[in-house]
Amino acid sequence: MEFSSWLVVLAMALLASLLLLFSKKSDFQYHKRKSPPGPTPWPIIGNLDLIGPLPHQSLHKLSQKYGPIMQLKFGSFPVVVASSAEVAKQFLKTHDHVFASRPQTAAGKHTTYNYLNITWAPYGPYWRQGRKIYLSELFSSKRLESYEYIRVEERRVFMSRLCSMSGKPIMLKDHLSRLTLSIISRIVLGKKYFSESKDETSIVTLEEFQEILDELFLLNGVLNIGDWIPWIDFLDLQGYVKRMKALRKKLDRFHDHVFDEHKARREGEKDFVPKDMVDLLLQMADDPNLDVKLTYESVKGFTQDLIAGGTDTSATTVEWAMSELLKQPHLIKKATEELDRVIRRDRWVEERDIPQLPYINAIMKETMRKHPVAVLLAPHLALEDCNIAGYEIRKGTRIFINTWSVGRNPSIWYAPEEFCPERFLGKDIDVKGQNFELLPFGSGRRMCPGYSLGLKMISSSLANLLHGFDWKLPDNMKVEDLGMDEVYGLATPRKFPLIAVVEPRLPLNLY
Numbered sequence: 001m002e003f004s005s006w007l008v009v010l011a012m013a014l015l016a017s018l019l020l021l022f023s024k025k026s027d028f029q030y031h032k033r034k035s036p037p038g039p040t041p042w043p044i045i046g047n048l049d050l051i052g053p054l055p056h057q058s059l060h061k062l063s064q065k066y067g068p069i070m071q072l073k074f075g076s077f078p079v080v081v082a083s084s085a086e087v088a089k090q091f092l093k094t095h096d097h098v099f100a101s102r103p104q105t106a107a108g109k110h111t112t113y114n115y116l117n118i119t120w121a122p123y124g125p126y127w128r129q130g131r132k133i134y135l136s137e138l139f140s141s142k143r144l145e146s147y148e149y150i151r152v153e154e155r156r157v158f159m160s161r162l163c164s165m166s167g168k169p170i171m172l173k174d175h176l177s178r179l180t181l182s183i184i185s186r187i188v189l190g191k192k193y194f195s196e197s198k199d200e201t202s203i204v205t206l207e208e209f210q211e212i213l214d215e216l217f218l219l220n221g222v223l224n225i226g227d228w229i230p231w232i233d234f235l236d237l238q239g240y241v242k243r244m245k246a247l248r249k250k251l252d253r254f255h256d257h258v259f260d261e262h263k264a265r266r267e268g269e270k271d272f273v274p275k276d277m278v279d280l281l282l283q284m285a286d287d288p289n290l291d292v293k294l295t296y297e298s299v300k301g302f303t304q305d306l307i308a309g310g311t312d313t314s315a316t317t318v319e320w321a322m323s324e325l326l327k328q329p330h331l332i333k334k335a336t337e338e339l340d341r342v343i344r345r346d347r348w349v350e351e352r353d354i355p356q357l358p359y360i361n362a363i364m365k366e367t368m369r370k371h372p373v374a375v376l377l378a379p380h381l382a383l384e385d386c387n388i389a390g391y392e393i394r395k396g397t398r399i400f401i402n403t404w405s406v407g408r409n410p411s412i413w414y415a416p417e418e419f420c421p422e423r424f425l426g427k428d429i430d431v432k433g434q435n436f437e438l439l440p441f442g443s444g445r446r447m448c449p450g451y452s453l454g455l456k457m458i459s460s461s462l463a464n465l466l467h468g469f470d471w472k473l474p475d476n477m478k479v480e481d482l483g484m485d486e487v488y489g490l491a492t493p494r495k496f497p498l499i500a501v502v503e504p505r506l507p508l509n510l511y
């Protein structure tokens with residue numbers, strides 16, 4: 001070939017390479033432009049190096065750089081984080097059906113009977129039927145009202161116990177957890193099933209039961225490396241899976257004991273009437289007409305959801321509320337002025353009184369804004385490709401809604417770091433999933449089904465703690481010493497439990 005011909009071939013090859021390069025680059029830019037902005041991931045770990053021990057705070061900081069919708073990679077999986085009310089609404093309302101599933105995790109597999117509870121169940125007929133049972137059978141307003149006497153009895157025991165410890169420093173969370181655990185156990189299991197004193201015998205002691213639940217909460221909230229980098233899952237580098245398997249054995253033993261007692265009662269009574277939620281669920285497990293059969297393990301999964309979902313969440317919220325109030329005692333004064341005016345000092349606050357207490361309601365909302373229990377909600381999963389706010393979200397992406405961050409957005413909330421219940425007075429903002437700036441229970445198909453019970457327990461215990469006692473910090477502690485540090489998990493409680501001193505403020509015969 002002549003030299004000039006070589007030149008032509010070379011020029012054509014160069015042109016072709018340039019065209020190829022250009023088309024690749026524009027293809028790359030197209031995808032880059034279409035995915036939400038975010039930091040560049042490393043091989044294998046993705047962006048896990050950017051996530052500290054408080055993931056919601058790490059993500060909050062990143063969102064200030066990348067915006068209210070950003071994409072990261074956790075190990076092998078894309079993760080999209082929503083940090084504004086508008087973006088949260090897109091995921092949980094506009095495109096709710098696309099994001100209504102959950103990713104599969106080791107916790108769901110090992111601690112909730114292979115996703116047979118509601119929290120971790122994938123979107124589909126099993127989950128849909130379970131939700132229907134929750135909403136129409138277990139949490140109907142009639143059913144919840146029928147259990148009011150349990151909440152009242154346990155509240156009385158709680159108030160008397162605190163009164164007997166007046167003048168001494170108490171760790172409030174211990175008492176709140178005992179209250180919520182007692183209420184939930186009686187509603188769900190029919191009785192407490194744990195022994196409260198040394199001479200009682202039961203399948204577990206209160207401490208053991210609390211430890212089981214703490215472990216369940218912890219393991220369901222941890223960032224288990226094997227969930228994100230599946231090919232090293234078998235190594236169980238953090239030892240979490242081993243702990244999950246050990247926990248499952250304890251849970252099984254507990255459930256089997258509870259169910260055996262329930263079945264014996266059912267078989268022994270001629271005109272058996274279901275008394276508690278386990279009775280109802282076991283009855284449904286025998287129902288051949290259900291669309292999807294409920295197995296014995298389903299009942300275990302559901303029971304666990306009910307116990308775990310209802311206890312630590314409410315206790316944590318009330319502990320945050322009292323911590324914020326003790327930092328600003330003039331807010332306690334305002335709350336007790338309202339209680340003295342509306343309730344007066346000769347009785348306790350009942351659930352029917354709550355709508356007449358706007359300041360108490362405002363304190364609850366302000367607590368849930370600044371300290372939402374589920375700071376990132378529970379993870380959602382994209383079931384198909386979807387366009388959100390002009391960005392392409394790929395099928396299989398995990399979605400986190402950072403409610404902690406939304407609650408601190410200065411474009412929505414004036415002085416967001418301040419605890420100021422007044423911001424809610426006269427405002428039509430509630431916590432039931434319609435106002436996307438305040439989503440403590442989530443919203444849409446996956447919204448918390450137990451929110452009305454949760455609200456009843458929080459409002460009644462908070463109102464009565466304020467009505468029944470004068471509060472102060474222990475003598476050796478100043479208001480400035482009361483930190484607001486958090487620990488991350490499925491619920492995000494205080495790092496250092498609140499210790500306070502109470503004195504009764506109602507006539508002593510009421511306690």
Ligand code: HEM
Nearest residue numbers: 119305306309310313314374377378441442446448450454
């Ligand atoms: C202060 C009280 C409570 C708070 C703050 C709370 C919060 C939440 C949140 C944020 C979710 C996830 C929503 C989402 O994925 O978008 C959730 C789900 C859930 N909650 Fe609650 N919850 C509370 C009380 C309760 C109670 C009392 C129960 C039951 C007794 C309960 C049972 C559940 C269940 C079963 C789910 C899973 C729903 C699903 O995946 O379809 N929660 N809760």
